[in-house]
Amino acid sequence: MKAIIQTNLEDPHSLELGETNKPQLQDGEVLVKVKAAGVNRADLLQARGHYPPPPGASEIIGLEVAGEVVDAGDTDVEVGSKVGALLAGGGYAEYVAVPQGQLLPIPTGYSFAEAASVIEVACTVWSNIAMEAGLTQGQTILIHGGAGGIGTFAIQVAKQLGATVAVTAGSDEKLETCKELGADILINYNEQDFAEELKNQCDVILDIMGAKYLKKNLIALAKGGHMVTIGMQGGTKAELNMGILLNKRLTLQGTTLRSRSLEGKATIVADTVKHVWPWLENGSVKHYLHATYALARAAEAHKALDSGEVTGKLVLEV
Amino acid sequence: MKAIIQTNLEDPHSLELGETNKPQLQDGEVLVKVKAAGVNRADLLQARGHYPPPPGASEIIGLEVAGEVVDAGDTDVEVGSKVGALLAGGGYAEYVAVPQGQLLPIPTGYSFAEAASVIEVACTVWSNIAMEAGLTQGQTILIHGGAGGIGTFAIQVAKQLGATVAVTAGSDEKLETCKELGADILINYNEQDFAEELKNQCDVILDIMGAKYLKKNLIALAKGGHMVTIGMQGGTKAELNMGILLNKRLTLQGTTLRSRSLEGKATIVADTVKHVWPWLENGSVKHYLHATYALARAAEAHKALDSGEVTGKLVLEV
Numbered sequence: 001m002k003a004i005i006q007t008n009l010e011d012p013h014s015l016e017l018g019e020t021n022k023p024q025l026q027d028g029e030v031l032v033k034v035k036a037a038g039v040n041r042a043d044l045l046q047a048r049g050h051y052p053p054p055p056g057a058s059e060i061i062g063l064e065v066a067g068e069v070v071d072a073g074d075t076d077v078e079v080g081s082k083v084g085a086l087l088a089g090g091g092y093a094e095y096v097a098v099p100q101g102q103l104l105p106i107p108t109g110y111s112f113a114e115a116a117s118v119i120e121v122a123c124t125v126w127s128n129i130a131m132e133a134g135l136t137q138g139q140t141i142l143i144h145g146g147a148g149g150i151g152t153f154a155i156q157v158a159k160q161l162g163a164t165v166a167v168t169a170g171s172d173e174k175l176e177t178c179k180e181l182g183a184d185i186l187i188n189y190n191e192q193d194f195a196e197e198l199k200n201q202c203d204v205i206l207d208i209m210g211a212k213y214l215k216k217n218l219i220a221l222a223k224g225g226h227m228v229t230i231g232m233q234g235g236t237k238a239e240l241n242m243g244i245l246l247n248k249r250l251t252l253q254g255t256t257l258r259s260r261s262l263e264g265k266a267t268i269v270a271d272t273v274k275h276v277w278p279w280l281e282n283g284s285v286k287h288y289l290h291a292t293y294a295l296a297r298a299a300e301a302h303k304a305l306d307s308g309e310v311t312g313k314l315v316l317e318v
Numbered sequence: 319m320k321a322i323i324q325t326n327l328e329d330p331h332s333l334e335l336g337e338t339n340k341p342q343l344q345d346g347e348v349l350v351k352v353k354a355a356g357v358n359r360a361d362l363l364q365a366r367g368h369y370p371p372p373p374g375a376s377e378i379i380g381l382e383v384a385g386e387v388v389d390a391g392d393t394d395v396e397v398g399s400k401v402g403a404l405l406a407g408g409g410y411a412e413y414v415a416v417p418q419g420q421l422l423p424i425p426t427g428y429s430f431a432e433a434a435s436v437i438e439v440a441c442t443v444w445s446n447i448a449m450e451a452g453l454t455q456g457q458t459i460l461i462h463g464g465a466g467g468i469g470t471f472a473i474q475v476a477k478q479l480g481a482t483v484a485v486t487a488g489s490d491e492k493l494e495t496c497k498e499l500g501a502d503i504l505i506n507y508n509e510q511d512f513a514e515e516l517k518n519q520c521d522v523i524l525d526i527m528g529a530k531y532l533k534k535n536l537i538a539l540a541k542g543g544h545m546v547t548i549g550m551q552g553g554t555k556a557e558l559n560m561g562i563l564l565n566k567r568l569t570l571q572g573t574t575l576r577s578r579s580l581e582g583k584a585t586i587v588a589d590t591v592k593h594v595w596p597w598l599e600n601g602s603v604k605h606y607l608h609a610t611y612a613l614a615r616a617a618e619a620h621k622a623l624d625s626g627e628v629t630g631k632l633v634l635e636v
Contacts, residue, residue, distance in 0.1 A: 223577070229563060237557055237559050238558055238560065239558070252570045
């Protein structure tokens with residue numbers, strides 16, 4: 001089959017369309033013929049050698065696809081079903097093997113490209129803010145990077161849950177985008193100190209900055225608050241004052257979707273489909289596709305995402 | 319009424335029996351005539367000015383009592399009921415006002431002194447290892463200070479939950495105590511490195527050391543592991559590597575019982591009585607009373623607890 005092969009591990013942009021073997025199905029897996037594959041920031045990290053696939057996963061880049069089931073293996077999935085799939089790897093290819101628990105229905109009205117690009121963000125946002133942090137009606141959530149791919153989706157999901165939403169972003173234009181999606185409290189981190197603005201107010205924080213914001217996040221958290229860190233764009237090592245942790249009864253949690261067990265992923269996929277898919281289908285949560293590229297142009301898509309000028313998701317079409 | 323008054327705030331041992339006003343009942347509170355009051359390490363901190371009562375709580379020291387209800391206020395509690403009570407303060411006195419949700423039954427077969435001294439430890443252990451960290455059958459828990467008041471109780475509760483129990487302690491004698499209570503893995507922290515012994519193995523850690531053990535605890539935690547810190551005997555400020563937090567999907571949580579809302583305390587009390595009281599009553603979890611003192615001798619009890627030579631709980635009898 002055709003797949004994107006990284007020809008030079010020293011060069012993250014050496015992504016070329018090549019030939020490799022079709023994946024062999026393991027117990028409980030189905031073979032999906034890929035129509036579209038979402039491009040994620042984690043893919044850029046993997047091409048740089050910073051985010052290796054978990055043991056047993058495909059070496060091919062790609063964490064989410066949509067397509068058609070062409071071999072049901074030992075499962076009861078119907079051949080010909082149109083599906084989305086959450087992957088540990090292998091998406092940038094003609095075919096990918098998928099554990100049954102990681103298949104999702106295509107949201108009604110969604111194209112393959114739209115479906116392929118909403119899976120990772122929907123599962124990430126829902127698992128972190130709802131399943132892990134337990135965000136509920138009347139609470140306040142702070143979303144860092146509100147105008148990014150995760151942020152724009154998280155704002156909408158948090159509003160559906162009935163929360164007050166605070167966001168940080170680096171420009172008034174980006175904050176305007178957040179506001180249009182429903183954000184209530186807008187903080188330009190170049191002009192304002194979010195810790196001062198939100199001191200002791202945040203029940204939940206969705207963090208992508210790691211070390212750089214740790215101290216300020218502890219100030220912003222309310223008593224009993226819960227921070228979920230899913231990225232470390234601001235570095236990894238920071239001083240932690242455990243006194244504040246105890247006095248405010250705080251929870252700090254780091255998560256990744258990719259390293260979870262099959263069972264863990266299946267639980268997240270099922271809960272995300274149950275709660276988020278209806279919002280996608282009735283339009284109360286909107287998903288933005290920025291552009292599509294042919295699979296062979298994966299390197300170009302990576303460069304575009306790397307440029308920081310992309311405001312929605314990129315998709316490779318097979 | 320009589321109560322223990324700290325006559326000199328600079329001197330933690332200036333605890334004298336004096337006269338003060340009986341507490342006024344607020345909505346939802348009952349008045350308990352105290353028969354016995356448990357002595358906790360937090361009481362020593364409060365006498366040193368390091369653990370002030372939360373807003374609205376009594377200035378009198380004392381976090382747990384047992385006694386008789388003498389005024390039911392606006393509640394449906396029966397006057398004359400023998401009860402235990404979890405308190406935000408006020409225990410070292412003849413009378414104390416208690417929110418109804420913080421009353422507990424006296425475990426069958428328990429004296430007032432035994433009951434008064436088991437409430438804080440039972441609610442602390444249960445709320446942290448079961449309700450917060452979600453310890454379940456087949457998991458491994460590491461309990462620091464296994465031979466202490468919290469530790470000895472936590473070992474037994476963890477065994478009832480079906481967990482494998484690892485403990486740290488500072489002498490082989492203390493470890494022998496832990497073993498008798500059911501501990502499976504014994505680590506003498508003066509001779510062994512617990513992080514090395516337990517690398518990536520601990521689903522739950524019950525931590526009382528704070529900063530000093532943070533780095534090693536992160537090593538010991540398994541993927542998806544959850545550490546609950548309830549004390550900071552090893553200081554408050556430490557470097558946190560958030561990379562490990564993400565890679566291993568860890569949760570770090572600080573908790574205190576005292577600062578929780580009335581609702582939060584009532585939930586913990588009810589769940590602790592539901593799960594732990596049957597174990598106290600059938601003897602599968604044993605509770606050790608070390609000694610009782612007359613209320614007037616509170617300063618002596620504090621000195622004894624401070625000496626570090628007490629292996630069970632101390633109780634003041636009124």
